[in-house]
Amino acid sequence: MTRDMTRSGEPLLRIDDVHVHYGRVIAVNGVDLTVSRGETLGLVGESGSGKSTLAMAILRLITPPGRIVSGRIHLNGVDILSTGGRQLRQLRWTDVSLIPQGSMNSLNPVMRIGDQIQDAIEAHDRRQTKDSLRQRVLSLLDMVRLPARVYGMYPHELSGGMKQRVCIAMAIALGPSLIIADEPTSALDVVVQKTVAETLLKVKEELNSSMILVGHDMALQAQLVDRIAVMYAGNIVEVAPVAELFSNPVHAYTRHLIASVPSITERKPLVVKEFQRPDLTTARPKPELREVSPGHLVALDDEHSDRRTSGEASEREEVIPRG
């Protein structure tokens, strides 16, 4: 992909061998990942696989008992893990912003929407006049497809989908180059989910930003992202362009995620039965990723790997021991 690289050849985000622990729990076990400029990357996996932890690590928002034990994260050339204080606060929102899980329930119930978005902007950019702030908020509401009257409304007057759009407006207020959206639509009904997700994608295109879309809804991801990274037990086990991942899934865990799509649309929790919950308190070797076709990387040295090439893999019988 030509848009993969900046002029200097560097991706927008580069994560190298990041480990995050919560006490004895190894939540992220040596992740390597890049996000290119303009790219939408899907980060998928079951609950507990470490997706949110990885997302929070990118913003240095891991709090005790959590700790980023080692690794490097570069965003826009800035070494995030050795940045501190004011620079780090500035970096959040202006370079990278997070739409956290359940964010629509964290809106202040006694404050009008317009004031909440204004406050979010002012916290990072105090140079604006009242008038220009108001104009900015109105244009943000318009970007997320909300009518201007929402400016004067309170959260309880809005539907779930509208509240989530407000959270998107806040997250994009300072035009970040990377938007991280953690399960941004999981609390919404299926139809609303799709329209909100489409708005998120449109906004991201308008801002020329990159996005990491964290989630477990493979069907939704298939429609929205350029590339998917599959996480299992704190590691990326497969990453590929979206069409390639769905047509040629190599890792057994990826295949099971794809096979469980119907149960996801029925809104049952995603549980890949064939894969037991690993004990995250035990040290595990980091699986090595190998390229099986251009841009398609798979952990080929763990017990669930299919060591053939992706083309052969699609012909292949089941590789997972059941029961």
Ligand SMILES: Nc1ncnc2c1ncn2[C@@H]1O[C@H](COP(=O)(O)OP(=O)(O)OP(=O)(O)O)[C@@H](O)[C@H]1O
């Ligand atoms: N604050 C915390 N304290 C202790 N353990 C934590 C904390 N946050 C996460 N963990 C543990 O780290 C592991 C990874 O959790 P994480 O929330 O990153 O996974 P996830 O894939 O995002 O799941 P979900 O989709 O449910 O959010 C889990 O075993 C979880 O119990």
